[in-house]
Amino acid sequence: MSEPTADVIDLLAGVERGSALDRIRAQRPVARENAQKSWAALFEPEEPGTVSALERYAVAAFVAALHREPATARFYAEALAGRDAGLATAVAAEAERGGAEGPYGGYPAGKLSAEDKPGPVHRVSEEGRRVLGSRLAAALEHTHLLVFRPRDASAAALQALLDAGWSTTGIVTLSQLVAFLSFQIRVVAGLRALAAA
Amino acid sequence: MTETVLTHPDNQEPTVFTQDELGWLPWLEPYPADQLTDRHFAGLVDPARAKSDYFRLLVRDPDVLQARTETDKDIFYNPEGGLPRAERELAATAASRFNGCIYCASVHSRFATVHSKRGDDVQRLLDEGVGADLGERWNAIVAASVALTATPSAFGTEHVRRLRAAGLDDAAIADVIQGAAFFNWANRLMLSLGEPQVRAQG
Numbered sequence: 001m002s003e004p005t006a007d008v009i010d011l012l013a014g015v016e017r018g019s020a021l022d023r024i025r026a027q028r029p030v031a032r033e034n035a036q037k038s039w040a041a042l043f044e045p046e047e048p049g050t051v052s053a054l055e056r057y058a059v060a061a062f063v064a065a066l067h068r069e070p071a072t073a074r075f076y077a078e079a080l081a082g083r084d085a086g087l088a089t090a091v092a093a094e095a096e097r098g099g100a101e102g103p104y105g106g107y108p109a110g111k112l113s114a115e116d117k118p119g120p121v122h123r124v125s126e127e128g129r130r131v132l133g134s135r136l137a138a139a140l141e142h143t144h145l146l147v148f149r150p151r152d153a154s155a156a157a158l159q160a161l162l163d164a165g166w167s168t169t170g171i172v173t174l175s176q177l178v179a180f181l182s183f184q185i186r187v188v189a190g191l192r193a194l195a196a197a
Numbered sequence: 198m199t200e201t202v203l204t205h206p207d208n209q210e211p212t213v214f215t216q217d218e219l220g221w222l223p224w225l226e227p228y229p230a231d232q233l234t235d236r237h238f239a240g241l242v243d244p245a246r247a248k249s250d251y252f253r254l255l256v257r258d259p260d261v262l263q264a265r266t267e268t269d270k271d272i273f274y275n276p277e278g279g280l281p282r283a284e285r286e287l288a289a290t291a292a293s294r295f296n297g298c299i300y301c302a303s304v305h306s307r308f309a310t311v312h313s314k315r316g317d318d319v320q321r322l323l324d325e326g327v328g329a330d331l332g333e334r335w336n337a338i339v340a341a342s343v344a345l346t347a348t349p350s351a352f353g354t355e356h357v358r359r360l361r362a363a364g365l366d367d368a369a370i371a372d373v374i375q376g377a378a379f380f381n382w383a384n385r386l387m388l389s390l391g392e393p394q395v396r397a398q399g
Contacts, residue, residue, distance in 0.1 A: 024371045027278055030271035031375060037264035045260065068349040102348040103296050110212025115297075115326070146385050147348055151297035153389035155202040155224040162200055168225045169257040175389055176261045182348075183382035189350040190374030194367060197357035 007036050009184060012071045013191040021195050035184065042177050050170045054083055055136055056177060058091050062140050063181040065095030066147050071192075072185045090131035091140070098122045098144050105151030119149045138164030139174055146178045209395045211299050214323035216306045216316070219299070220394035221387070227253035242266045254390055265382070272375045280365065280372035283312035284338055288376035289383075290319065291342035295327050298384040300393040305380075337363040341370075342377035 007015075009032070015021045025032050043056055057080040064076040081088035104119025122144035124137040132140065138161055145157055161171050205222045227250045228237065238244055240259025243266075246252040255262045273285050280288075286309035293302035306323055310316040321329040327343045330336065337359045345352040352374075360370045 020367065024368050027368055027371070028271050028275055028375065030275070031268045034264040034267035034271070038261060038268060041258070041260035041264055049258070066348070100348075103346070105297050107297060107299075108210040108212045112212060112214075146389055150385050150388045155204050155392075157389070158224050159202045162202065168200055171225060172255060172257040172390075173261070175386055176255070176258055176265070179382045179385035180261070180265070182385055183378045186345050186350055186352075186378035186381055187375060190345055190352055190378060191371070193353050194357050194370055194374065197354035197361075 007032065008039050008075075009035055009187055009191070012075055012184075012188045014071075014195070015191065019195075021191055024194075025191075035187070038180050039184065042173070042180060049173060050167050051173045051177075054080075054087065055139065057083055058087055058132070058136055059139055059143055059174065059177055060181055061088060061091045062095055062098075062143055063147060063178055064185060065092060066098060066100075066144070067182075067185045068099075069185045069189050072181075072188055086131060090128050094122075094124055094128050094132075094140055097125065100148045102148035103150060105149045107151065119152070121145075121149075135165045138166070142174070143178050146175070147182065205392065205394075208392060211303075211393050211395050214294060214299055214302050214306070216303060216310060216320065216323070218307075218396060219303045220396045221251055221300055221391050222394050223250045223254050223391040225254055225390060227251075228256050239263055240266075242270075251387070251391065255386065269379060269383070272372070272379050278368045280369040280376070281312070283309055283315075284335075284369075285372055285376045286312060287319075287322075287335060287338055288342040288373050289380045290322060291327055291339040292346045292377040292380035293384055294322060295343045295346045296381070296384040296388070298380075298388050300387050301380060301384050303393075334363040334365075337365075338373055341373050345374060345377045346381055 015025060060076040061080040064073045077088060080091060100120050102119060104117045106116040107113055122141055124132060124140055129137045142157055142161055145153060158171060202224050208222055211219055230247055230253060233247060237256045237259050240256045240262040241247055241252055242263060286305045289305040290302055290309050293305060302323060306319050310319045318331045322331060327339055341352060341356040341360055344356050357370055
């Protein structure tokens with residue numbers, strides 16, 4: 001094994017050792033350690049299963065770009081570009097096309113229907129599909145749904161992933177990846193604001 | 198292994214936010230209970246979770262589930278300093294209300310009520326939404342949780358200053374941030390891997 005990866009949230013939020021933010025994070029030491037373990041389980045898994053490292057970084061670069069948090073967007077874009085520059089360009093182009101402001105989504109018909117807020121459905125471009133392939137294109141379309149329209153999720157959306165070659169376990173990993181990043185990016189954004197205020 | 202989705206055409210989904218106990222039905226096959234290994238049980242953290250379809254689905258990737266669960270427990274249960282438990286649950290409820298996760302909101306609104314004894318205010322958050330007037334301290338926590346939950350995040354220094362003015366120290370504000378951020382993780386799993394179910398109240 002190489003050196004353990006530095007704490008990614010500390011890195012992205014600019015938490016210096018001995019700083020006020022460092023002491024605040026130290027108050028939730030198990031959360032700090034396990035946010036990093038979650039990152040490691042997703043990006044440096046002991047058993048990668050059916051989801052390749054390239055797929056994981058492509059999805060991460062897409063999620064981070066959609067959230068427009070500069071430090072995390074750059075981190076995952078560079079990580080992907082270092083593995084496959086062409087793929088990084090295609091993912092960045094899809095994120096550019098897919099920009100939106102969530103959360104959107106509908107509710108089961110009833111009283112809450114008054115709060116339904118239809119949002120954009122992302123379809124990967126033909127050009128993007130040629131670079132990404134159908135499996136990764138399906139993953140990015142599902143990722144866009146999870147990022148912006150989480151309450152529009154459906155069994156049919158999961159069937160689209162199965163049809164594109166994702167396994168049941170692979171879908172769990174993909175879902176965790178998008179959901180974890182939705183957490184990580186917000187912790188980074190929140191801690192940066194806390195330090196700046 | 199089943200590689201098709203599970204559907205529940207006869208399920209009665211809740212159509213309002215509620216503090217009642219709800220069920221949850223998976224759209225993908227949970228890992229078979231009789232095939233769980235030590236690694237799976239480590240991922241479940243609490244062996245009783247083997248009874249839950251939700252956790253037996255997530256345990257298909259056990260290392261991520263284990264780290265997710267330990268993160269969750271420390272953010273919400275660690276008693277050292279920071280925000281009182283009731284208000285950590287309020288942040289979780291506000292994020293879930295804004296994202297529209299009826300199941301997550303039901304669980305964490307119940308916890309918010311138990312720990313705050315302010316069940317009517319919690320219910321107003323569920324009924325009226327994230328603009329409900331719950332008094333300035335709770336309003337500030339809800340507003341911060343909602344801003345952080347927007348995609349892209351709309352959380353800024355103005356939210357931090359409002360929380361400080363409402364009496365929160367920076368450790369408590371970090372709990373608001375981590376509590377709301379964590380529910381952006383939890384909501385997306387709960388909403389996208391299955392559906393909530395109204396259960397007969399007994």
